[in-house]
Amino acid sequence: MTFIARFLYWLCWCLFRPFLLWVRYKTAPADVQQHLALDLSRPICFVLPVRSWTDLFVLQSLCKRLKLPVPYRSGRDLPAPGRPAVLYQPALQENRPQTRALEQLMGDAVTTLDYDVQLVPVSVFWGRDPGSETSLFKLLFADSVQAGRMRKLFIVLANGRSVLLNFGNPLSFKQFMRGEQDPKRAMRKLSRLFNLHFLRARSATLGPSLLQRTTMIRSLLGAQQVRLAIEAEARERGITLDQAQARARKIADEITADYSSSWLKLLALILTPVWHRIFAGIEVRGLERVREIAQGHEMLYLPSHRSHLDYLLVSYTLYQSGLAPPHIAAGVNLNFWPVGGLLRRGGAFYMRRSFSGEKLYSTIFRTYVDALIKRGYSISFYPEGTRSRSGRLLQPKTGLLAMVVESALRQRARKVMIVPVYLGYDKLAEANSYAKELGGGGKKKESAQGLLKATKILNKSFGRAYINFGEPIRLADFADLQLPDWRQSFGSDVEPQRPAGYAQAVNRLAKETMRRINDAAVAYPVALISVAILAAPQRAVAEQDLVRQIGYLVNWLQRHPYSSEVILPVAEPREILDRAAPIARLSRIPHTWGDLMWADGKIAPQLTYYRNNVQHLFALPSLVANLFRARFQVSEDTVVAGARALYPFLRTEFFLHWRREELEAEVRSVIATMLDLGLLIRADDGFLQRPEVNSAAFSSLAMLGRVLSETLERYCMTTLLLAADRRLGSIPRAGFEEDCRLLAERAAVLTGRMAPEFFDKSLFRGYVSTLIELGVVREDEDQVLHVDARIDGIAERALDLLGGDAQQTILQLLSSRRAPAAANPV
Numbered sequence: 033m034t035f036i037a038r039f040l041y042w043l044c045w046c047l048f049r050p051f052l053l054w055v056r057y058k059t060a061p062a063d064v065q066q067h068l069a070l071d072l073s074r075p076i077c078f079v080l081p082v083r084s085w086t087d088l089f090v091l092q093s094l095c096k097r098l099k100l101p102v103p104y105r106s107g108r109d110l111p112a113p114g115r116p117a118v119l120y121q122p123a124l125q126e127n128r129p130q131t132r133a134l135e136q137l138m139g140d141a142v143t144t145l146d147y148d149v150q151l152v153p154v155s156v157f158w159g160r161d162p163g164s165e166t167s168l169f170k171l172l173f174a175d176s177v178q179a180g181r182m183r184k185l186f187i188v189l190a191n192g193r194s195v196l197l198n199f200g201n202p203l204s205f206k207q208f209m210r211g212e213q214d215p216k217r218a219m220r221k222l223s224r225l226f227n228l229h230f231l232r233a234r235s236a237t238l239g240p241s242l243l244q245r246t247t248m249i250r251s252l253l254g255a256q257q258v259r260l261a262i263e264a265e266a267r268e269r270g271i272t273l274d275q276a277q278a279r280a281r282k283i284a285d286e287i288t289a290d291y292s293s294s295w296l297k298l299l300a301l302i303l304t305p306v307w308h309r310i311f312a313g314i315e316v317r318g319l320e321r322v323r324e325i326a327q328g329h330e331m332l333y334l335p336s337h338r339s340h341l342d343y344l345l346v347s348y349t350l351y352q353s354g355l356a357p358p359h360i361a362a363g364v365n366l367n368f369w370p371v372g373g374l375l376r377r378g379g380a381f382y383m384r385r386s387f388s389g390e391k392l393y394s395t396i397f398r399t400y401v402d403a404l405i406k407r408g409y410s411i412s413f414y415p416e417g418t419r420s421r422s423g424r425l426l427q428p429k430t431g432l433l434a435m436v437v438e439s440a441l442r443q444r445a446r447k448v449m450i451v452p453v454y455l456g457y458d459k460l461a462e463a464n465s466y467a468k469e470l471g472g473g474g475k476k477k478e479s480a481q482g483l484l485k486a487t488k489i490l491n492k493s494f495g496r497a498y499i500n501f502g503e504p505i506r507l508a509d510f511a512d513l514q515l516p517d518w519r520q521s522f523g524s525d526v527e528p529q530r531p532a533g534y535a536q537a538v539n540r541l542a543k544e545t546m547r548r549i550n551d552a553a554v555a556y557p558v559a560l561i562s563v564a565i566l567a568a569p570q571r572a573v574a575e576q577d578l579v580r581q582i583g584y585l586v587n588w589l590q591r592h593p594y595s596s597e598v599i600l601p602v603a604e605p606r607e608i609l610d611r612a613a614p615i616a617r618l619s620r621i622p623h624t625w626g627d628l629m630w631a632d633g634k635i636a637p638q639l640t641y642y643r644n645n646v647q648h649l650f651a652l653p654s655l656v657a658n659l660f661r662a663r664f665q666v667s668e669d670t671v672v673a674g675a676r677a678l679y680p681f682l683r684t685e686f687f688l689h690w691r692r693e694e695l696e697a698e699v700r701s702v703i704a705t706m707l708d709l710g711l712l713i714r715a716d717d718g719f720l721q722r723p724e725v726n727s728a729a730f731s732s733l734a735m736l737g738r739v740l741s742e743t744l745e746r747y748c749m750t751t752l753l754l755a756a757d758r759r760l761g762s763i764p765r766a767g768f769e770e771d772c773r774l775l776a777e778r779a780a781v782l783t784g785r786m787a788p789e790f791f792d793k794s795l796f797r798g799y800v801s802t803l804i805e806l807g808v809v810r811e812d813e814d815q816v817l818h819v820d821a822r823i824d825g826i827a828e829r830a831l832d833l834l835g836g837d838a839q840q841t842i843l844q845l846l847s848s849r850r851a852p853a854a855a856n857p858v
Contacts, residue, residue, distance in 0.1 A: 049089075051188055051192065052089070052090075052093055054188075054189075054192045054193070055090060055093075055188070055192045055193070055195055056192070056193045056194065056195065057090060057094060057195035057196065057197055058195075058196060058197075058354075059094065059098075059196070059197050059198075059199060059354075060196060060197070060198045060199070060237070060323065060353060060354025060355075061199070061319070061320060061323065061353070061354075062353070064098060064100065064199050065098060065099075065100065067199060067201075067320070068100075068152060068199060068202055069202075070100070070101065070150055070152070070202065071150065072101065072113065072114075073113055074113060074148055074149065074150055075110070075111035075112050075113055075115070075116070075117075075148070075149040075150065076101050076103070076111060076116040076117075076149065076150045076152065077103070077111045077116065077117045077118065077119050077149050077150065077151050077152070077205075078091060078103040078116065078117070078118045078119070078152050078153075078154050079118075079119045079120075079121055079151055079152065079153045079154065079226055080118060080119070080120050080121065080154055080156065081120075081121050081153075081155055081156075081226070081230040082120065082121070082122065083120045083122055084120075084156070084184065086184055086188060087156040088103070088105075088118055090156060090195060090197070091103065091118070091154055091156065091197065092104075094197055101116040102116065103116040103117055103118040104116070104117065104118065105117070105118060110147070110149075111149050119151075121223065121226045121227065121230065146206070147205075147206070148204060148205055148206035149205040149206075150202045150203070150204065150205070151202065151203040151204075151205055151208075152199060152200065152202045152203075153199075153200035153203075153226055153229050153230065153233075154197055154198070154199055154200070155197070155198040155200075155230055155233045155234065155237070156195065156196075156197055156198075157195065157196040157197075157198065157234075157237055157238065158187045158188065158190075158191040158192070158194075158195055159187075159190070159191030159194050159195075159293075159297075160194060160196065160237070160238060160293055160296070160297060160351070161191075161238070161293040161294070162238035162239045162240060162241050162242055162293065162356070194297060196237065196354050198233050198237055198354055200229055200233065203225075208221075208222065208225075229327070232327035232328055233327060235327075235356075235408065236323065236326035236327050236355055236356065237354055237355065237356060238356055239356030239357075239408070239409060239410065240407050240408040240409060242291055242293070243407075245288055245289070245290040248288055248400075248403065249281065249284045249285060249288055251403065252284045252288070252396060252399055252400055252403065253277070253280055253281060253284060255399050257395055257398075257399060258280065258395055258396055258399050261280075261391060261392050261395035261396070262276045262277055262280050262392065263276070264391065264392075265279065265280070265391070265392045276392075279392065280392060280396060283392065283393050283396050283397075284396055284400070286364070286367070286382060287381055287382055287383070287396065287397055287400055288376075288381060288400060289359055289376055289377075289379050289380055289381040290373075290376045290377050291359065291377070291378075291379045291409075292377045292378075295374075295377040295378060296347075296351055296357060296378060296379075299344075299348070299378055300348060300351055300352065303344060303348050306490070307345075307348070307497075309490055310489055310490060310492065310493065310494050311493075311494055311495070311496055311497050312458075312493065312495055312496050313496045313497075314345070314349065314496065314497045314498075314499065315496055315497070315498050315499070315554070315599075315601055316349055316353070316499045316500075316501075317499070317500045317501070317554075317599050318500050318501030318502065318552065318597075319349075319353050319355075319501060321501065321504070322350075322355065322451060322501045322504075323353070323354070323355060325449050325451075325504055326355055326356075326410075326449075328447065329446070329447045329448060329449040329506075330405070330408055330409075330410060330440070330446040330447065330448045330449070331358065331410035331411075331448075331449055331451060332410070332411050332412075332436065332440070332448055332449065332450045332451065332507075333346065333358055333410065333411070333412035333451050333453055334412070334413065334414070334415050334433075334450060334451065334452050334453065334545050334549070335412065335414060335452075335453035335454075335455055335549075336414075336416070336420070336425060336453065336454055336455050336549050337414035337416050337417075337418065337419045337420060337455075338419060338420060338423075338455050338456070338457060338460060338645075339419065339455075339457065339460055339461060339462055340419070340461075340462070341457075341461065341497075342414070342419075342455055343360055343362065343375065343380070344378075345455070345497060345499065346358075346412060346453060346455070346499065347360065347378060347379065347412075349499055356410060357378070357379055357410075358379060358409070358410035358411050358412035359379045359380075359381055359404055359409050359410070359411050359412070360375075360378075360379050360380045360381070360411075360412045360413065361380075361381060361382075361383055361411070361412070361413035361414075361432060362375060362380040362381070362382055362383070363382070363383065363385065363418075364382045364383060364384050364385070365385075366380070366382070367382045381400065381404075383397060383432065387431070397435075398435055398439075401432075401435050401436055401439050402439045402442075404439075405436070405439040405440050405443055405446075405448075406439075406443050406445075408446055411436060413432055413433075413436075415428040415429065415430075415433060415542055415545055415546065416428060416429065417429035419462070419466075421466040421469050421470050421789070421792075422466075422470065422640075422641065422644055422789040422792055423640065423641035423642060423643070423644030423645050423789070424644040424645075424647065424648075424685070424686065425546050425549060425550060425686075425687055426794065427794070427798065428542035428543065428545070428546055429542075430535075430538050430539055430542050433538055433541065433542055434534070434535070434538045437507065437511075437538055437541065438522070438530065438534075440507055441507070441508075441511055441518055441522050442522045447506070447507075447508060448506075448507040448508070449504045449505070449506055449507065450504060450505040450506075450507055450510075450541075450545060451501055451502070451504045452501075452502040452503070452504075452505075452545050452546075452548040452549040452551075452552060453499065453500070453501055453502065453549065453552070454498075454499070454500045454502060454549050454550070454552040454553055454554060455497070455498065455499055456497070456498040456553075456554045456556055456559065456645050457494060457495070457496075457497050457498070458494060458495025458496050458497075458556060458557070458558045458612070458615050458642075459493075459494040459495045459558070459615050460494075460641060460642075461489050461494065463638045463641060464638075466641065467637050467638060467788055469788075470788030470789050470792060493615075495558065495615045496556065496601075498554040498556050498599070498601070500552040500553070500554050500597065500599050501552070502548045502549060502551055502552030502597050503548050503551065503552070503597055505541070505544065505545065505548070510541060510544075511537070514533070514537035514540060514541070515531050515533065515534065515537050517531050518531050543687065546687040547687045547688070547689045548597075548689075549687075550648050550686065550687050550688075550689070551594070551595040551597045551598070551689055552595075552597040552598070552599075553594070553597075553598050553599070553645065553646050553648070553649060554598075554599045554601065554646075555585075555586075555589055555598060555599065555600050555601075555646050555649060556601055556602075556646075557601070557602050557607075557608040557609075557611045557612035557615075558612045558615050558616050558642050559642045559643060559645050559646040560582055560585055560586070560608055560612070560646070561578075561582060561608060561609060561612040561613065561616055561618070562616065562639040562640070562642040562643040563585060563643050563646065563647070563650065563739060564578055564581040564582050564585060564735065565578065565616075565618065565629065565631050565639065566631070566636065566639055566640065566643050566738075567581075567735045567736070567738040567739050567741075568581075568735065568738075571630060571631040571632075571636050572621075572628055572629070572630040572631075573628065573629055574625075574626050574627070574628055574629075575609075575620075575626060575627045575628065575629050576626055577731070578609060578629050579605045579606055579609055580605070580728065580732070581731075581732060581735050582605040582608050582609060583605040584709070584732045584735070584736070585650070586600065586603055586605060586608070587709065588650065588653065588705070588709070588736075589649065590603065591705055591708065591709065592653070592701070592702065592705040594648070594649045595689065598649065613629070616631070616635070616639060616642075617635050618630065618631055618635070619631070619632055619635075633784075636787065637787040637788060637789070640787045640789050640790075641789070644789065647686065647739060647740075648686035648687065648688060650736065650739045650740075651682050651686050651688060651739075651740060652675070652682070652688070652690075652698065652699065652702055653702050653705075653706065653736055654736050654737055654738075654739040654740040655674075655675055655678060655679075655682065655740060656671055656675060656699065656702055656703065656706065657706075657711070657733050657734075657736040657737035658737045658740060658741075658744060658833050659671050659674045659675075659833070660712075660720075660722040660733065660737070661737055661833065661834070661835060662832060662833075662835075664721060664722060665715065665719045665720065665721045665722075666719065666720050667718070667719050667720070668700070668703060668718070668719075668720055671699065671703060671720065672696050672699050672700065674829075675695065675699045676692075676695055676696070676699075677826075677829065678747070678830075678833075679692070679695055680692075680802050680805070680806060681747055681798075681799060681802050682740075682743070684798050684799075684801065684802045685743065685795065685798055685799075703720065706733075707720075709729075710723065710729045711723070711729055711732060711733045711736070712733070741834075741835075741838070742787075742790055744830070744833045744834060745776075745779070745834060745838055745842065746772075746776060746790070746795055746796065746799070747799055747830055748827070748830040748831055748833070748834055748838075748842060749772060749775050749776060749779070749796075749842060750772055750796055750799040750800065750803075751803075751823060751826050751827035751830045752827045752830070752831065752842065752843075752846055753768070753771060753772060753775065753846070754768075754803070754809065754817075754819050754823050754827070755819075755823045755824050755826075755827040756846060756849075757819070758819040758821070758823060758824075761818075762816045762817065762818055763816065763817040763818075763819065764815065764816055764817075765800065765811060765815045765816065765817050766815065768800070768817060769793055769796050769797055769800065770793070771849075772793070772796035773791050773792075773793045773796060774791075775842075775845055775846075775849070776790055776791035776796075777790075777791040778845055779841055779842065779845055782841060782845075783837075783838075783841060800817070803823075807820070808820050808822055808823055808826065809823075831843075
C-alpha cells in the first residue's frame with residue numbers, strides 16, 4: 033500500500049473506533065472456530081462481498097475477540113502464514129489498476145509451486161431487515177450492498193446493535209485452481225462462485241424483500257383466480273359484486289400475515305430472558321445442515337407439535353442462528369386479541385380448521401400460499417394439524433401440505449426443501465390440560481383470559497427444551513419418484529392440473545416426513561427415565577436397579593441406534609437420573625436395603641407423555657422381548673415371523689422407518705445386539721433363550737418388553753373384539769371404535785393404570801385402518817366393517833403376547849361386555 037492509502041486507512045480506523053463501542057455483533061454459526069477449522073500453517077484470506085472499511089473494521093474486531101487470525105489489507109503482497117489478508121469480491125470483476133495488480137497476484141499464485149491459501153467468505157449484515165419495496169424509511173436505513181459512505185453511517189447508527197457476521201466454508205485456492213493456468217479466467221470463475229455464495233447467504237439470512245400487508249391483500253384480490261371466485265360467490269349467494277368483494281377482503285384480512293423484521297428483533301429481545309427464566313437451556317442440533325441447504329433452497333419446516341411454545345421456539349432458534357424465520361400457518365383459534373396481531377407480525381398467517389363449502393375462502397388461501405412460495409418466503413406448519421395430547425406423533429393431515437406442494441412444484445424458479453423438526457421438552461407447560469382432555473374433558477378455547485393464566489409458567493422451571501432438525505427431503509426428487517410426469521402436468525394455467533395419483537403421493541410424503549421427525553428424536557433424560565420407571569412393576573423400582581435399567585436403554589441406543597439422526601444429550605445413567613428425577617417429580621422412599629424410586633398415581637399419567645416421545649426408539653427390540661414373555665426358548669425364524677406379523681401395526685402407530693422388505697434384516701440385527709448385551713442367549717441347538725429369571729439380564733429384558741405392553745394390549749383388545757363381533761356380519765366402524773375405547777378405559781381402571789392416553793380412540797382407529805390395508809377387514813361406503821375369518825387366528829396370536837394377568841383381565845372384560853346386570857338375590 034502507498035503512504036497515502038495507509039494514512040487514509042489509519043485515519044478511518046481512528047474515526048470509526050468510537051463506533052465500535054456502539055456495535056454489537058454475533059456470528060453464524062455460533063462456534064466459528066470449530067466451523068472454520070482453519071489451518072494456521074497455511075495462508076488465510078477473508079473475502080468480503082462489498083468494498084467497506086466499516087465491514088472490515090468489524091471483522092477485525094471480531095477476529096481479535098475470538099482469537100482468530102486478524103485480516104489486514106495486503107496491498108501487492110500475497111497472503112502468507114501469520115499474515116492474513118482481506119479481499120473484496122468486487123475486485124475480482126472490476127477493470128481498475130488495483131484489479132490488474134490483483135491479476136498479477138493471481139498469476140503469481142498460479143505459477144508458484146504448491147502455493148495455497150484458505151479463502152473464507154464473510155457476509156456482514158447490519159440489522160436483519162430484508163428491506164421493503166414500499167417503505168422509504170427502510171430504503172434509507174436498511175442494510176444495502178449499494179450503500180454509499182453517508183448512507184452507511186446512517187445504517188451503522190440505526191443497526192449497529194444488531195450486526196451479524198455469516199462465515200462460509202473455507203475454499204482451498206489450490207484445489208480451485210487445479211488445472212487452471214489463465215489468471216483472468218480464474219478471476220472470473222472465482223468471482224462467479226463468491227457472487228453466488230453471497231447472494232445465497234443474503235437470501236438465507238434475511239429472506240426476500242417484504243411487501244406491506246395492504247399491498248399483499250390488494251395483490252390477492254387482484255389475482256385472476258380470486259376475481260373469478262368473487263364473481264362465482266356473488267352468483268351463488270345472490271349478492272352484489274361489491275358485497276362479494278367486501279367478503280373476499282375480509283377473508284384476505286383474516287388470513288394474511290403482517291411480517292415485521294422490527295417486531296422479530298423486539299420479540300427476540302423479549303424472549304431471550306423468558307427462555308432463560310423457564311428453561312435451563314435450549315439444545316439445538318442439525319442447524320449446520322439447515323444453514324447449508326438454506327443457501328440454495330426455499331425452506332419448508334414441518335415440526336412436531338407438542339406445545340404452544342413451538343411457534344415461538346422454532347422461529348426464535350432460526351432467527352438467533354442467523355437464518356430467516358418462516359411464515360407460520362396457525363389455527364384461526366389463535367387469532368384473538370392481543371395474541372393474534374402479535375403472532376401475525378411475527379409471520380403467522382391464519383387458516384380455518386375446515387374449508388368445506390367455502391370456495392371463496394379456499395381460493396384466497398390457496399392464492400396466498402402461492403404468493404408466499406413464488407416470492408421465496410420460507411414456510412412452517414404442523415403436519416399433525418394440532419398439538420399431540422399423548423406425546424406420540426399423530427396421523428398427518430394433508431390438506432395444507434397438498435396446497436404447498438402443488439404451489440412449490442408449479443413454480444420452477446426456486447428449489448424447495450422440506451425440513452422435519454423434532455421438538456421435545458423436559459417438562460410440558462400443558463401437561464395437566466392434556467391429561468384432562470384425554471380423559472374426556474373439553475378442550476379449552478384460547479382467549480386473552482387464558483393467556484393471563486398462562487403467565488404463571490414464568491414462575492416455574494421446565495428443564496430443557498430440545499430441537500433437532502432432521503434429514504431434509506428435496507421436494508423435486510421426491511416428486512420425480514412418486515409422480516414422474518409432474519413437470520408436464522403442472523402448467524401455468526389458472527386452474528391447477530394435478531397429475532394422477534397426486535393425493536396418494538402427498539399422503540406418502542406426509543408419512544415420510546413423520547418418519548423423519550421420529551428419526552430425529554432426542555432421547556432426553558426425562559424421556560428415558562419415564563421409559564424405565566413406567567416399565568417397572570407398579571411403577572416402583574430400587575434406585576440402583578433404575579440406574580442399571582437406564583444404563584441398558586442408553587447402551588442400546590449407543591450400540592443399536594434407531595437412526596443416525598437420534599440425539600442422546602446425556603449418556604451417563606447416574607447423571608440422567610439426577611437431572612431428570614426432580615423434574616419428573618419421582619418420589620424417593622428411604623429403605624435400609626437401598627432407596628426406592630416411585631411414580632405415584634398423579635405423576636405416572638404425565639410421564640407417559642414423555643415416554644411416548646421416544647417409545648418408537650425401542651419398539652422393535654421391545655417386540656422381540658415380548659415374544660419371550662411366555663416362552664423360555666424360541667427359534668430365530670419364529671421371532672422374525674412374529675415380528676413380521678405385528679410390524680404393520682407398529683409402523684402405523686410409531687411411524688417406524690423400515691420398509692417391509694427391510695424388516696427381516698433389522699430383526700436379525702436386533703437379535704444380534706440383544707445377544708451381545710446378554711439379553712438373549714444362543715443355545716447349542718441354535719435356539720434363542722431368555723436369561724434365568726433371577727438374573728439382572730432377565731430384569732432388563734422384561735423391562736424392555738414392558739415398553740410396548742400397553743400397545744400390545746390395545747392391539748389385542750381390537751382383534752379380540754373384532755373376532756367376537758364378526759358373527760354379527762357387519763360392524764359400524766364408529767361404534768366399534770367407541771367400544772374399543774370403552775373396553776380400554778375399563779381395563780385401565782381395573783388395573784390401576786388410569787393413564788388417559790391408554791384409551792385414546794385415535795389409536796384404535798389406526799389399528800382398524802391397518803387391518804383394512806392388510807385385507808383382514810373391509811370397509812364399505814357406509815363406514816361399516818366386514819371382518820374376514822382370519823381375525824380369529826390373529827386375535828389368538830395377539831393374546832399370546834400378553835402376560836397372564838393382562839390376558840385374564842381382557843378375557844373377563846370381553847365375557848362380561850354388555851351383559852345384563854344380575855338380579856338382586858331375594
